[in-house]
Amino acid sequence: MQSVTINKSISKNIDSTNQNSRIILFDNTLPSGINENRVLSVNGYLKGLKAYANITSLAEAPIPAIELTDTDQDKIIKVLNIEWGNERIGLDLQFSENGTNFITLGSVSLINQQGYPFRNYSLLDFYTDSIAAEIGTNGVIACEVKDQGYGKLGAGDVLSVYGSVTQEIVFNEFIVSNDVDENTISLDAATSTPVVSASTIRTGLTIFNDSTEKVYLGYNSLVDNTNYSIPLSPNKGYEFPQPIYTGAVYAYSVNASVLQVSEFFYVI
Structure with a gap:
């Protein structure tokens, strides 16, 4: 525990x-x-x-x-x-x-x-x-x-x-069975983009910035380069801490960029 x-x-x-x-x-x-x-x-x-x-x-x-x-x-x-x-x-x-x-x-x-x-x-x-x-x-x-x-x-x-x-x-820190959903998310320039939707069965979330642009993560669709929660530098990743956040995540970058997203779930 x-x-x-x-x-x-x-x-x-x-x-x-x-x-x-x-x-x-x-x-x-x-x-x-x-x-x-x-x-x-x-x-x-x-x-x-x-x-x-x-x-x-x-x-x-x-x-x-x-x-x-x-x-x-x-x-x-x-x-x-x-x-x-x-x-x-x-x-x-x-x-x-x-x-x-x-x-x-x-x-x-x-x-x-x-x-x-x-x-x-x-x-x-x-x-x-x-x-x-x-x-x-x-x-x-x-x-x-x-x-x-x-x-x-x-x-x-x-x-x-x-x-x-x-x-x-x-x-409980022990998870009996997990499933992973891996996605590539393309971000248009200067546009707030949904990265993951809210999920009560999420057990883990990792987001990797697979681009040369700085990316800004937030918890609502208003995220931009001045209103954000998590800055993500080029070729850097962020692993959400436990207990895991289960709400939606949005991303924004000034120029087009790409994210690699790994989302883990309970198998129900």
């Missing part, structure tokens, strides 16, 4: 224009362009999740009146009374194992705290008591704004949810 790690950022702005829908923060499905036939599992690790809120549409909530004689429990109760006993907007933290059926793991109270222009909230604790929350294959984390009797986000309110996740894609 082999694995590939992909680090991703979470950055969602929530306001009065999108607050009436569930906000997907992370969808632990296989990224596009990776051959799903070789994938054994897709593991997601939520490593950080926080929220920034600047709420001005609600009446100010007072600062908790903490006394020197208060016990730790007294302090907690006073803080909770401020959080949940004043005008507030709810933010539910949700999880789904399949992207369809969501459960609520907890909620935070968004308030307009007296004396402070904004508040920060730590949200990772709703998903784990460890340093990272493990999200299984096809698992989804989301949030949803809730009306607690005082309305939802107003036009001037700001709510941002941000964090980081890591995807670990585990795939």
